[in-house]
Structure formats: structure tokens, C-alpha cells
Amino acid sequence: MMSEDKKTFDIKQAEMKINQHLSQNYYYYWREWPYKNVAPKIMIEEYMTDFRDGEFDDYKFMCFSGVADNVMVCTGRREGNTKFRFFDKDWNFKRYNISGLNEPEGYTMDKPECIDRMFEIAESLAQDFPCVRVDLYYANHKIYFGELTFFPQAGYDSQLLDSTDEIWGDKIVLRKV
Numbered sequence: 001m002m003s004e005d006k007k008t009f010d011i012k013q014a015e016m017k018i019n020q021h022l023s024q025n026y027y028y029y030w031r032e033w034p035y036k037n038v039a040p041k042i043m044i045e046e047y048m049t050d051f052r053d054g055e056f057d058d059y060k061f062m063c064f065s066g067v068a069d070n071v072m073v074c075t076g077r078r079e080g081n082t083k084f085r086f087f088d089k090d091w092n093f094k095r096y097n098i099s100g101l102n103e104p105e106g107y108t109m110d111k112p113e114c115i116d117r118m119f120e121i122a123e124s125l126a127q128d129f130p131c132v133r134v135d136l137y138y139a140n141h142k143i144y145f146g147e148l149t150f151f152p153q154a155g156y157d158s159q160l161l162d163s164t165d166e167i168w169g170d171k172i173v174l175r176k177v
Contacts, residue, residue: 018042030154048139056139058146059118063126063134064171068119070094073109084159085109089119096164097157114138121145131172 027036050056055078061068068089075083085103086094091111095101112118122134125148135146 030151030156032151032154034150048137048144050139056137057112059112059115059136059138060149060152061119061122061126061134061136062152062168063122063129063132064168065130065173066123066127068122068126068134069168069171070096071115071119071122072096075109091115096161096167097159098161099159101161112138114141114143118143130174131168 022040022042024040025035027033027038048056058074058077060072060074062070062072070086070088073085073087075085084097084099085107086096086100087109088094091108093100093103093107093109095103118136118138121136121143125134125145126132129148129150131150133149133152135149137144137146
């Protein structure tokens with residue numbers, strides 16, 4: 001893992017990792033056609049942390065025809081114990097993945113103060129697509145854009161339940177495409 005401290009940051013290790021990524025065509029891993037003819041580039045962003053606890057959660061909104069149906073809240077990445085929990089717009093816990101089956105009856109988490117605004121942003125970004133995942137972050141009382149993902153886990157998320165695939169598949173409308 002790279003150091004977060006600029007004084008101990010290993011530039012040589014970072015260069016090796018960058019060069020490795022630049023030499024790969026990600027299309028060949030999972031055959032996601034939009035990546036086939038994309039020239040590899042490296043984007044370097046400002047290092048972010050949250051003043052509360054040094055970590056921030058990320059929020060992945062599954063959107064269908066411009067409607068944000070649910071959000072996957074990803075917690076615990078920093079300590080290597082990532083949890084993925086799904087909630088609908090009313091902040092009801094959804095058992096969409098294997099680990100969701102293990103949560104106790106009535107499970108919930110604190111609803112983030114900005115979640116309604118994040119649902120709005122996700123829907124605004126998803127308007128032109130039959131299915132897209134909109135990734136957002138919330139740190140230091142600000143919402144940040146992550147990415148639009150058209151093939152989450154390249155369509156091979158083995159943690160999702162078969163029933164989730166059916167629920168989401170029923171929401172995809174291709175008439176307008």
C-alpha cells in the first residue's frame with residue numbers, strides 16, 4: 001500500500017504501478033466493449049480524507065431510466081474490511097447481496113445528512129441511460145463525483161443474489177435505446 005505521508009511516499013513504486021496500468025487494455029479482461037479503443041491515461045487527484053475519522057464512505061447509486069432506485073453504501077475500505085449495504089430512497093435496508101443476508105432483522109445504519117441530495121444528483125446524471133451506476137463520495141460536508149459505471153463488476157458480481165439480478169433486470173427498459 002502506498003504511504004499517505006508525502007515524506008515517505010515511494011515515487012519509484014508509484015511509477016512502476018502507473019507504467020503497469022498504462023500498458024494494459026482493460027477490454028481484454030472482461031470484454032467490456034467501451035474500453036476496447038480507449039488509450040490508457042493516468043489521472044492524479046488530490047488526496048482526500050474526512051476530518052471526522054480520516055475515512056469516508058462511498059455511495060453507489062443504481063439508476064434505471066434516470067431513476068435512482070437504491071444506493072450501495074461502502075464502508076470500512078481503509079481498514080480492509082469493506083462492507084457493502086444497500087438501501088432504497090426511504091432508507092430501508094435491502095438484502096441484495098450475500099452479506100446482506102447475514103445482517104440482523106431490522107438492520108439499519110445512520111442515514112447520511114446529504115443522502116437525499118445525493119439521490120437527486122445521481123438521477124440528474126443518469127437521465128440519458130437505461131441503466132448506470134453513479135458513484136458519489138461525501139467528505140468534509142461536500143459531495144464529490146466518482147464515476148458513471150455501465151458494467152458494475154463487469155456484470156459478474158458474485159456477491160449479488162440471483163433475486164437482485166431479476167429485480168434489477170426487470171427495471172431496465174431498452175425501448176429508447
